[in-house]
Amino acid sequence: MAMISALALEICVVCVGIFLLMADAFYVHLDKRALAYGGIFGLLVVFAMTFFIEPVPKEYLAFYADDSLGIFFKRFALLGTILTLILSIEYAPVVERFIPGSKPGAGLGEFFVLPVFTCAGLMWMASAADFVMIFCALELVTISFYIQVAYMRKNQASLEAGTKYLILGALSTGFLVYGITWIYGMTGQTGLQKISGALLFFPQASQTALLFGIGLVLVALGFKVAAAPFQFWVPDVYQGAPTPVTAFLSVGSKAAGFVVLMRVIEPFLAVPVINAKLVAALQVLAGLTLIYGNLAAMPQTNLKRLLGYSSIAHAGYLLVGVASVGSPSAGRAIVFYLLGYLLMTFLAFLVLIPVAKAAGGDDIAHFNGLGRRAPGLALAMLISMLSLAGLPFTVGFLGKFFIFEAAMREQHYALVAIGVVTVACGFYYYLKVVRAMYWQPAPADAGPIEVSALTRFAATFLAALILIIGIFPKPILQILP
């Protein structure tokens, strides 16, 4: 079997994207949905290719890490994008309503193609081992997200979300560049490996400047992963953006942010003095994020907004894992948690879109009586919510278990105590959805809910994975980096 280098994966994804754009431009009469199916197919092929990777010689490509962590997150990005495209097909009628066009379906093309380019950016981020590379990949992701968030240009909320995201995203980019400048100024390097070499002989006196640089980078990445106190864009953007973009943003963008965070802090953790301060900063971030995300989620009545806050809350658990990276089990815990987060979040959105389309809104009240109206959808949502809450026999519980284990190993008892209380809060707001579905009566005028076969298949697949991995994680744990 011919082996390929990891670089070829991103090139292929970009080619798929360009091909789809061309098809959109030149085949005027094409049903735009075909683009999405084409994208799904192309990305599935690339996904298959990830199993035939040949390592690139290190001296050849110092800015590019094709280690198992990188490959894992490339697969993660591909899977996330495929699911986003499935969501987009389901959501297309809503987008059409908010885009004026001479004929139906005009302007839908880019909605299906942009996620593919975002995917390429996410995959580059997964492998970025140099600050310049990190910056470029991050910008590719962020700029394509700006467009997607504001895509429904006749919809006030979508435009508002886009503006908010643009301004705060640009601000965080500024923090990132400024931080990189300081680190470059102090070490003379942008490559992470070279930086860790330079740190070996780093003078004690200049540490403050270096810490300043790291702090700025941490702020910028805090924006990307939605960590408190840099989370304020999240609820509005998540609620206003088209639903598939919300899902993609909350999973893809967050996961890439965490990979970069893990890679960036690694060289600095090797220096004992910096290590202590960095871990303390991460602990504070984690604690704040947990408290803010969970407490603010409790009074929410809109499900998309609730999922936005829940995404902050989960960033908090992940940050607890990052703050515990000293423990040998922390890396695996974070990766496992992210995988679980992808499964359960996309499952929630897969149910949300058809229900919201039928009910005409995405409030929790629109789920009233779903258990009787559509038992299958309700069951999928139940599994997703219970997994997000962290009930045993789901992947969400195991994720929390691994994170808490790593944190206790590192003796972060305060964080663990906060974590336990916030888990109890989580049970409240996730079970609010369960209550709506099973306790409340259905509204009298509720119509039937139509679900496409593809969505049905994807939801069944995700729900089954959540339970199977939750009960028997052995095979998955073996392939984790």
Add this chain to the structure above:
Amino acid sequence: MSMVSPLLFLILVPLVAIAFILVGSNARMTALIASVVNLVFVLALFAVYKQGEAPYQFLWSLPVIPSMGIALTLGADGLSLIMLLLAALVTVAAVAVSRTPEKNANWFYASLLFISAGGIGAFASIDLFFFYMFHELALIPTFLLIGIWGSGDRQAAAWKATIYLALGSFVLLLGLIGLYLIQPEGMRTFDLRAIIGMAEAGFLPDGNWVYLLLLIGFGILVSLFPFHTWAPQAYASAPAPAAMLHAGVLKKFGLYGLIRIAAPILPESVAAFSNLLLVLLVGNILYVGYVTISQRKLDWMLGYSSVMHMGYIFLGFAALNTLSLTGASLMLFAHGLSIAALFALSGELRERTGTLDFAELGGFAKPMPAFGLLFGFAAFAAIGLPGFVGFAGELLVFFGSFIGGEPSMGSINGKEIFALNNFQIATICAVWGVVISAVYMLRAYRRVFFGPLNDRWAGLPEISGLTRGAIVTLIVVMLVTGFFPSLLINFLQSASQVWP
């Protein structure tokens, strides 16, 4: 190690029945058949279990997270078998007394079976991780049962219980992770047998904070004072079968866990915190006991009484000797059966009258003599009258706890005299607790069954059919094991080898 453990079937039977119910087979019949099959299964296990050989039998193991020593390991010793019998008996009774709701009967029975499967799985697990996970299976079914089919302020009750139990279970999870982390690096495991082995070999360092986490975590689940406030409300609002299963089986999980884990592994920590536990359990017995007396509704009174009785079992655990732990184990069984019978009867009463307010009831012995007789038996069993297994349990707990702890000597005018230590004081409080429970049970009995009969209740139908059979069965089991407690105590010997 046998090929496949019969215990696996015990867990799978309710789960398969749930699958059948959800695809549309007759919910009540399927649930009844599954629960009877399980009961027969458990009785067969009692017959097959070999006394005097390795304590854990019917072993079966499937590695799940090998790197952390987590495996789905099933096995049962005498104590597990007794708890499994309790779970199977109460499940049969709960399904038998259920009144099929008009809407969504399939969810109702599926939820009941889920709770049962969770309890059975927990009692059949040797691996602490799965022991924990199985218990949580019951959380959401309970939430749905109370929320959909409950009575009174059911929504508030369901929320409160669910959040309390979720919090308690995550505290417990931290305790279990702590127990994992204090093991020496490289040998860490969740296998209970291996951990007990390490503790006996002296490999485990001081685990005070681990014990505290376990005590609080299990304590919330068992409604230890002052973490008990979720329980009475939840049981008062829950439909009768749910209250039977939760109060009778699920709540025993916490004390079972303490007896199983803390007693053999962390005896020094248990002793170190015994004063704290004694204060809390006396709170359970006296404070909650007096609160129980003041209740004006039968369902709330039963809810509080189930909280109060946990105090005796905690006392048996705190004293930490073979006598008291044997008594505590017997009481787990005894209380599970008696509270299940009482909740079943009060549920029947609610179905007939629509109210459980003492002020509106009275004189029911006239239209329903058999009902009154059964309620009387169940109430006496709960008090711990001789002849019922509860008496044997209480007696052993009191004897065991009175000799618990260091003997304390005082002096008057230079002469050494015998003084009471804290265990003995707590035991005296607990004996007074028996009087308290006699007061509220007998008062309830008088208010419901004696006195003038209100005309609106003249035509109440007598208890009959399957319901009657189920409650009679529970009472007969309590009487038989009460007259011959050695039937159970013999089986406990296999478990008592590891007790301090």
